[in-house]
Amino acid sequence: MVELRNVSVTYSNGVDALHDVSLRINDGEFAFVVGESGAGKSTLIKLLLKEITPTSGRITVNGFNLEKLKKSKAHKLRRTIGFVFQDFKLINTMNVYDNVAFVLRSIDAPIKYIRNRVPYVISLVGLKDRAKSYPTELSGGEQQRVALARALVNDPQLIIADEPTGNLDPKTSLEIVELLKGINECGTTVMMVTHEHELVRHFGGRTITIKDGRITFDDYIG
Amino acid sequence: MKLSSMNYLFGQGMKNIWTNRIMSVASFCILSVSLLLIGFTMLFVANINRFVSGVENKNEVVIFLDDDVDSVMASAMENTIRNIHNVESVTFYSKDEALEDMKKSMESDNADQLFSYVGEENPLPDAFRIRIADIEEISPTLMDINRLDGIDSIKSPTDFINILTGLKRFIGIVSAVILLALILVSLVIISNAARASVDIRKREIAIMKLVGATNTFIKVPFFVEGMFLGALAGIFASAVTCIGYSELIKVLSQDMTIWSIMSVNGFIPMSEFVVRLVIGYAAAGMIISAFGTVMSTRKYLKV
Numbered sequence A: 001m002v003e004l005r006n007v008s009v010t011y012s013n014g015v016d017a018l019h020d021v022s023l024r025i026n027d028g029e030f031a032f033v034v035g036e037s038g039a040g041k042s043t044l045i046k047l048l049l050k051e052i053t054p055t056s057g058r059i060t061v062n063g064f065n066l067e068k069l070k071k072s073k074a075h076k077l078r079r080t081i082g083f084v085f086q087d088f089k090l091i092n093t094m095n096v097y098d099n100v101a102f103v104l105r106s107i108d109a110p111i112k113y114i115r116n117r118v119p120y121v122i123s124l125v126g127l128k129d130r131a132k133s134y135p136t137e138l139s140g141g142e143q144q145r146v147a148l149a150r151a152l153v154n155d156p157q158l159i160i161a162d163e164p165t166g167n168l169d170p171k172t173s174l175e176i177v178e179l180l181k182g183i184n185e186c187g188t189t190v191m192m193v194t195h196e197h198e199l200v201r202h203f204g205g206r207t208i209t210i211k212d213g214r215i216t217f218d219d220y221i222g
Numbered sequence B: 001m002k003l004s005s006m007n008y009l010f011g012q013g014m015k016n017i018w019t020n021r022i023m024s025v026a027s028f029c030i031l032s033v034s035l036l037l038i039g040f041t042m043l044f045v046a047n048i049n050r051f052v053s054g055v056e057n058k059n060e061v062v063i064f065l066d067d068d069v070d071s072v073m074a075s076a077m078e079n080t081i082r083n084i085h086n087v088e089s090v091t092f093y094s095k096d097e098a099l100e101d102m103k104k105s106m107e108s109d110n111a112d113q114l115f116s117y118v119g120e121e122n123p124l125p126d127a128f129r130i131r132i133a134d135i136e137e138i139s140p141t142l143m144d145i146n147r148l149d150g151i152d153s154i155k156s157p158t159d160f161i162n163i164l165t166g167l168k169r170f171i172g173i174v175s176a177v178i179l180l181a182l183i184l185v186s187l188v189i190i191s192n193a194a195r196a197s198v199d200i201r202k203r204e205i206a207i208m209k210l211v212g213a214t215n216t217f218i219k220v221p222f223f224v225e226g227m228f229l230g231a232l233a234g235i236f237a238s239a240v241t242c243i244g245y246s247e248l249i250k251v252l253s254q255d256m257t258i259w260s261i262m263s264v265n266g267f268i269p270m271s272e273f274v275v276r277l278v279i280g281y282a283a284a285g286m287i288i289s290a291f292g293t294v295m296s297t298r299k300y301l302k303v
């Protein structure tokens, strides 16, 4: 669950990125967050990952009160969240398997669990045959699938996707969102940031619009 | 942390060395040069100190006795001197022994002839040879000895010792400053070199942070990398130092002036420090390198 109450963010350069934002996304929901460039969408995501702290307001993510959570304990929060970014954020010197396994290794998971879990999620995103490939050998869509597998491997309560289709063609974009929908149907909360209205209209559902740092629309469409 | 994770992280550290091999070679070279500078500075200072203490040890106070001091008086004096503060040992050095030593030291064809003039009459005085425990505190001890009766004259190396002690202190301070500066400079250079190799992986670090890796987990491979390069540089520097030092001694010993100065005590033989050298180098290399590397990851771990 994600809850923001009267959250504002002012960057040190004086930019008011978010202004009095209140928002609640319940467990198991799928929500699109839309808005123009510079509206404050990525700022919202950085808040949820505790990369930045709000100037004012309260935030709760997966039961963590971010105000009380120490920066040095932020990894506990992050282990409950899977993320997908527009630029995939894969490690090019690691193959697909290691890119995914790396998450579990980073959190000190048992080796046996890693050996079972990693091939499972890789096949879940349809890349069973590409486990030994390196990111540079994959298409954008395939790379984003790897990123999805990586987000999933940890069995997170929440997946945050920041413009996951930003670098993909329309057909591949549909496939990725469909994968996200599938993951959501298995019970994971998904929050997907996008500025592709086409995509939102195609899938419908809860849509939150941010404009100039404020929420201007929050309802179900389609 | 689990053993399997430690294994994995260790492997990552080793892999990093190979992946960033140019940076690794650069770090290795910088470390080796730093270690060599530190090592040779220390050896230089140690040799000077050895020379100084060699000279100091040679120095003893000799007191020559009046002619009218008989053996009873002499042994009384010996006891008194032995109880003076800072006196390590007293030995009676009779005029007969002195004459013998003199003859020996002048072993030449003329010596016998020369001494034949002396005949039965030994012109040398009886004496005490006194070793001083702390040479730097010699002045008050000399004053105490001076108060005794029956002393003809005292031969002491006070001036020379004052100079040497001053020199030793000076070298001690200067070398400490130089060593400290060298260590600091190496740390700065190494942490900068390491920063470059950390920069290459800042993306990786950022991703690790996002997926919830702890700072420790992120630091360990860098630490392993630093330690390994440090140990390698330590071994390399040890080899260079051993070969360089023995060659240097060979060359220096051919120079008569240097040889005659150092022959008081000789150069420090390598066997005396080789074990400490290898351990010291490896430890210093590992500490400087690991510390420098870990320091340079800090700015990326704040996220």
Ligand SMILES: Nc1ncnc2c1ncn2[C@@H]1O[C@H](COP(=O)(O)OP(=O)(O)OP(=O)(O)O)[C@@H](O)[C@H]1O
Pocket (backbone or CB within 6 Å): A011, A012, A013, A015, A016, A017, A035, A036, A037, A038, A039, A040, A041, A042, A043, A044, A195
């Ligand atoms: N680190 C930062 N320091 C200062 N200002 C920032 C920082 N990050 C973002 N901003 C500013 O905050 C505002 C919101 O930025 P944000 O990245 O949240 O927008 P966005 O909605 O994600 O845009 P886009 O769709 O282009 O990704 C912008 O005006 C941006 O310039």
Ligand SMILES: [Mg+2]
Pocket (backbone or CB within 6 Å): A041, A042, A043, A162
């Ligand atoms: Mg953005």
